[in-house]
Amino acid sequence: MTKLLIDCDPGHDDAIAILYAARRLDLVGVSTVFGNQTVEKTTFNALRVLTLAGLDIPVARGCGAPLLGAAPLAPDTHGASGLDGVDLPAPDRDAIDLHAVEFILRMARAHRGELALAIIGAHTNVALALRLEPKLASWLKLITIMGGTAGVGNLKPQACVNILSDPEAAHIVFDCGAPIRWVGYETTRTVLLREAEITALAGGGRVARASADIARWYRERQRAVNGIDGAPMHDSCAIAPLVDARFIHYEPTPLAVALEQGPARGMTIVDRRPIQPGVALTSVAPKARANVDMAVEVDRPALTGDIVAALASYR
Numbered sequence: 001m002t003k004l005l006i007d008c009d010p011g012h013d014d015a016i017a018i019l020y021a022a023r024r025l026d027l028v029g030v031s032t033v034f035g036n037q038t039v040e041k042t043t044f045n046a047l048r049v050l051t052l053a054g055l056d057i058p059v060a061r062g063c064g065a066p067l068l069g070a071a072p073l074a075p076d077t078h079g080a081s082g083l084d085g086v087d088l089p090a091p092d093r094d095a096i097d098l099h100a101v102e103f104i105l106r107m108a109r110a111h112r113g114e115l116a117l118a119i120i121g122a123h124t125n126v127a128l129a130l131r132l133e134p135k136l137a138s139w140l141k142l143i144t145i146m147g148g149t150a151g152v153g154n155l156k157p158q159a160c161v162n163i164l165s166d167p168e169a170a171h172i173v174f175d176c177g178a179p180i181r182w183v184g185y186e187t188t189r190t191v192l193l194r195e196a197e198i199t200a201l202a203g204g205g206r207v208a209r210a211s212a213d214i215a216r217w218y219r220e221r222q223r224a225v226n227g228i229d230g231a232p233m234h235d236s237c238a239i240a241p242l243v244d245a246r247f248i249h250y251e252p253t254p255l256a257v258a259l260e261q262g263p264a265r266g267m268t269i270v271d272r273r274p275i276q277p278g279v280a281l282t283s284v285a286p287k288a289r290a291n292v293d294m295a296v297e298v299d300r301p302a303l304t305g306d307i308v309a310a311l312a313s314y315r
Contacts, residue, residue, distance in 0.1 A: 085217025
């Protein structure tokens, strides 16, 4: 079973991704970062989710601001608490006495070649870990990322919160040389829990019922803001390739993060031109090497069905 560390900013979809991963993988730790709310709130939410499920998994609090500038929080999507609309228990533990950056390094050292890292929030913690220890990229089995877009965005027309929160950090991660599987918002926004799935969860145990509350609130917010009739399972799409390779099909793709100030800042620029290797044309910009495997096709019924089954399996 794959060992996994999740770096996140819970967040409704983060909460479900944590619960999903804990049933399908060997979840060895959770680290938190700013994004959907302040790092204080996202850490509190991570602890509440683990307490709900009775999961004895360490949580390490991480960075509260990006490498440059102030934190561009996104409370409009997830509410004042970062996890509105659900009654979760108070945490039965505190975050560990270790910063998320050091926690990531410690876990990667302890599980060299075995640990997958899912980044489903701002990339600040992981970027700093890579700067402190460049060998981290070679220690990891895989990095799987939800964030950015090759199409429609959320905070900006063609940029999304997890990259826009800290573009410099995302650039460091995408350029680190580790194997990366990347799924963009244009894909994850189509992987939805609809009323039938939410109703099924509502008839289950305590974790399933709480998951139904999370999904229902998130669905209503998405419907009001984006016109999406369902709760998008954005972050669970970063867990999916570790659970079953058949859920998502990927293609090797060059990806760059726009760092310049202006309307393009935070965009994930992918190059899917069918230019053949070795072709040199004076009038055509060359194609860079592929640094990510990009999600291009999702088996939505299979993935959402597995998410619901995992959440329903808690007792």
